[in-house]
Amino acid sequence: MPEPLEQLRVTLKQRGQSFTKARQIIFAALQDKEPQTMHEIILACRGKVDRASVYRSIAVFEQIGIIQRLQIGWKYKLELSDSFHNHHHHLTCNNCGKTTRLPEDEQLERRLDGLARSQNFVMQGHQLEIQGRCQDCS
Amino acid sequence: MPEPLEQLRVTLKQRGQSFTKARQIIFAALQDKEPQTMHEIILACRGKVDRASVYRSIAVFEQIGIIQRLQIGWKYKLELSDSFHNHHHHLTCNNCGKTTRLPEDEQLERRLDGLARSQNFVMQGHQLEIQGRCQDCS
DNA sequence: CTGCTTGCAAATCTTTTGCATTGAA
DNA sequence: TTCAATGCAAAAGATTTGCAAGCAG
Helix, strand or coil, X not given: CCHHHHHHHHHHHHCCCCCCHHHHHHHHHHCCCCCXXXXXXXXXXXCCCCHHHXXXXXXXXXXXXXXXXXXXXXXXXXXXXXXXXXXXXEEEECCCCCEEEECCCXXXXXXXXXXXXXXXXXXXXXXXXXXXXXXXXX | CCHHHHHHHHHXXXXXXXXXXXXXXXXXXXXXXXXXXXXXXXXXXXCCCCHHHHHHHHHHHXXXXXXXXXXXXXXXXXXXXXXXXXXXXXXXXXXXXXEEEXXXXXXXXXXXXXXXXXXXXXXXXXXXXXXXXXXXXX
């Protein structure tokens, strides 16, 4: 079995969830992709997995940390979480709408952790989106 | 006229928008509040402004920068934008769901600007949410 | 086998639209 | 007066649910 699928299987098992055909298809639709809307994922699974099942599986994936939900512009989008590809943030162009990754920044991460601590808050995760103009549009 | 309402009036005028009764009511529902869901805003305006008008006015407010939309946990929420209260970010407790403000952090802001620049990206805005456990819940 | 998942259809909830009326300038 | 904004009702879109049948363990 390809290695990422194996990781999916293990993660599901650990949380007492089944490793089903539908979930493998949905997972595949998310792999190596920029964040997608629910609509896009449903389309990607068209004919293979029912709309309702996509919603149900996505909910499971989110609960057990396989995927994460982001706000990109107006609507939320979904992508595999940090365990399945490196932690990162996004740049969104207000003009062309393109979303690109920001390289990981150790200093930024440390700063965020410090800020949370200063509020007696235990940071478990965070999301950052920078909006503006990409090189092509400015 | 109270000063924030006056600012609303001026902002609307500048963009060629009308300063109407409904918009004042919706604006009032957002003032001095933590970010709210659309549903909460509609409830706050119940009997005074129709659902459809709330959606329409919120869209106008967002277009002209009076409010901003944030991802807080699963759903988006809305709050007045930085021109109407200081720029800030949020901490969201994964346990009790409470959202609190993070004090402004000059160093963080500079870091974000630098990151955007390093990608040849002109930053126009950004959103940050830190998730974790608040003091009470940890 | 046995219970968790799925597909399908229907129910709900959220957001948008058409249109006649009202209100701001 | 004049056109944009509003309320209301209905349409469209997104998400959830009930239930019988199918599949994983």
